[in-house]
Amino acid sequence: MSTSLIRSASVIFLLLSALPAAAQDTVTVGGEKKRAFGTPIEFQNGDVSCGVTLKDDRGAIFYESADFDLCVQEKALKGKRLALTYKTARVMAASCQGNPDCKKSDTVVLIVSAKPAPLAAAAPAAPSAPPPAAAKAGQTSFCTPTETVVFSCRTSPTKLVSVCASKDAGPTRGYLQYRTGKPDSSEPLDLTLPAAQMPPPQAASGESVPFAGGGGAWLRIATKTNNIAFTVYTGIGKWGPRGEVQEKAGLAVERDGKRIATLKCIGKPISLLGPDWFEKAGIKSKDLDFDFPD
Template sequence: MSPSLVRSGFLGFLLLSALPSAAQDTVTVGGEKKRAFGTPTAFQNGDAACYLTLKDDRGGTFEELADFDLCSLEKSLKGKRLALTYKTARVMAASCQGNPDCKKSETVVLIASAKPAPLAAPAPAPAAPSPAKSAQTSFCTPTETIVFSCRTSPTKLVSVCASKDAAPNRGYLQYRTGKPDSSEPLDLTLPAAQLPPPQAASGESFPLAGGGATWLRVSTKNNIAFVVYTGIGNWGPRGETREKAGVTVERDGKTVASLKCTGKPLGLLGPDWFAKVGLTAKGQDFDLPD
């Protein structure tokens, strides 16, 4: 696929990304935060459980394991908004790869039951814009930390958000992007699950002449990655100190799109925050765009 086709089609989908609603009801089971409601779109029997693909109330896709019995109810449940009840259970370990003679097991959170629920109330209509009201600066909620956020165009906002308790073994980090100052649902949150920062991303800070740079990369399962970055160095025509920040999209390790921040980014992206949450490069690197 040529870079131009990637930009016009594939990236058109990926870059119109966003987060599930902050108001989405959740429950915590086995130390994991789970959505309390979902509309199943696909059912698949697996080696360890029934695998469900669902949409939340804002259209975001997520996946869950469920009791095998739920796969037998596909015809009656598919396409309906469901109230989800979870439990912890021992299942065949993923390392068994479906081998029935394998005795290894692991504890996971499963959907134990799913009952039809009323449709979610529509979001209230947005108030008329007011000159005194400031524009949206991130997709992070008040209970989250802004790790990185900037606009790459008047209609595009990129944010990396983390829970306040984010640490090497707890909390979560997510990459979010979409249309700011809008009631429209956002399309993508990476990763979809709320994983601790070292499981969700990689990152590094490194020195440069006249300053330094920092990058954070979140990857998808299909070899697509989003990298947010900031940097300061002697890049001016006469060696003057200049700053740069933005997001690049990579496919199979190669840059296919690069968007610059239109203003100064917000957030804590840098070595101090990386050390706090245990974020490392994982053997990866990143070259700042020109």
């Protein structure tokens, strides 16, 4: 980013690449808590910064603004685990829409440096430690006992995705939220969307679709500021190599209408997705389509 746009309000250089991976997972910059490590999966040049989509060490997707230099380094950085250095900066306001004559500015936190940071080698397990397969099933959703589990599944051993609704959820009442994070943990959720409680039709779109040998359903929850969408889905159809009936379930992530990640459920999901629940909650497609992943 040009020096004419960035006037640093405070600079915090984090010498993270010299620390073990487990030493510090987050840092606070400009009053905001940021992930110290991430693996970029997409770069996108914007009017005021380079937008970066990353995955953390648990597989959670997050988004940061960065110096334009990081977009230039896309080929060298994409897909690598990086130690991230942030600073606060003054940049052209988003309302300027790239107009160089605009004098408005915003204060933002930017990634200004990203250095390769391989995961530290795991310590050998004690002889008496149970193998991963012996771990208990544990938490099955992030919904409370007073809520309805609309959808929930693990997309990895350390990643749980849930869609929860109030018991009274309907076209004009109650609420629906997408929640994701680390199960069986006291850590805060990675994401709750929408943050405010609102009736299902305002929070999501969805549709039931017929397939040969079965059918499917999808439910899409999107952010307004980052144009990010999360779609949970289930389906059964003749998708096998020889037309055998197979089931599908998982989470698809989109940015600006482009799919950037697909995470399949481990095991059978908990799901109410389908015409009955959609009608009860007032969920409609809003003229959107969804392509079920292979």
